[in-house]
Amino acid sequence: QQMYGCELSSDGRRGGYDQHGYDGRDFIAFDKETLTWTAADPQAQVTKRKWDDDLAWNHGRKHYLEEIC
Structure with a gap:
């Protein structure tokens, strides 16, 4: 399984994460x-x-993750 996402902080900075799992x-x-x-x-x-x-x-x-997401 893959999980990724985007974050926008209150000061306008962008971030994100990308992680993978296997068998839960x-x-x-x-x-x-x-x-x-x-x-x-x-x-x-x-x-x-x-x-x-x-x-x-x-x-x-x-x-x-930092610019497009």
């Missing part, structure tokens, strides 16, 4: 500040390494 548990989540993924489960390490290597996608994800 947390699996992996995007860290916009470091442009990396945080594995919440040992099985997510393979996915983390693959997704961390895709810097263009991660920059695009950050842009989407």
Whole structure:
């Protein structure tokens, strides 16, 4: 499952989050500040390494969550 969303703070700043789950548990989540993924489960390490290597996608994800969303 994927869950992502957008946030608008009272001072007008935008933010957002992107996280994924598997079998009802947390699996992996995007860290916009470091442009990396945080594995919440040992099985997510393979996915983390693959997704961390895709810097263009991660920059695009950050842009989407902070500007477009």
